[in-house]
Ligand SMILES: CNc1ncnc2c1ncn2[C@@H]1O[C@H](/C=C/CNC(=O)c2cc(-c3ccc(F)cc3)cc(O)c2O)[C@H](F)[C@H]1O
């Protein structure tokens with residue numbers, strides 16, 4: 755039977771990366787996607803911006819929406835301090851199965867909890883199921899029209915605290931116009947755009963970093 759692209763990405767990791775070496779896993783995927791088959795990983799250029807935000811936030815709790823093959827999961831988890839936890843949500847069972855193996859090859863299973871299911875179902879259960887109070891960092895990289903509803907849901911569920919950082923991929927390509935419009939005009943967020951390129955291409959894309967400011971008082975006037 756024909757293999758899938760995620761399966762071919764996993765094979766490239768198993769052939770070219772060193773077990774337990776996250777950087778070699780990232781390198782193997784980038785090499786495969788740049789030279790063999792494009793895939794929707796955040797990639798090396800935007801990945802460096804992701805790395806710098808993770809290092810700056812130095813999060814104890816991270817939520818990733820949209821695991822796909824686990825590329826950004828490995829990038830983020832490899833930078834986390836000891837005892838930090840990354841919860842990543844993926845509702846496609848085939849992608850989840852590949853991502854688990856990629857994360858395991860990188861030796862990061864202890865830092866990552868991959869939850870197979872939909873963000874809309876799991877965000878409301880984060881506290882009771884995983885003992886999470888709030889997230890220090892959220893990486894949004896799932897369906898682009900889900901960025902806004904899921905951000906509102908995280909607020910409603912009390913999963914964001916003053917200073918929580920949201921980092922959204924693809925705000926230009928494919929684009930997340932409703933999310934950008936909301937987050938840039940809301941008094942509850944301080945946003946910053948990091949201009950870059952769509953993974954493995956010269957097409958413009960970028961990441962939007964937004965700091966949650968908490969419920970600001972003008973909302974009570
Ligand atoms: C809605 N709730 C969800 N809950 C759990 N897992 C989810 C949920 N929604 C999706 N997933 C899961 O998250 C992933 C979805 C990633 C979507 N990403 C993209 O579409 C995306 C697209 C491009 C792109 C750009 C140009 C072009 F010409 C073609 C493609 C570039 C990018 O970097 C992207 O991230 C996964 F597939 C899905 O099962």
Ligand SMILES: [Mg+2]
Pocket residue numbers: 794795796895923924
């Ligand atoms: Mg993306």
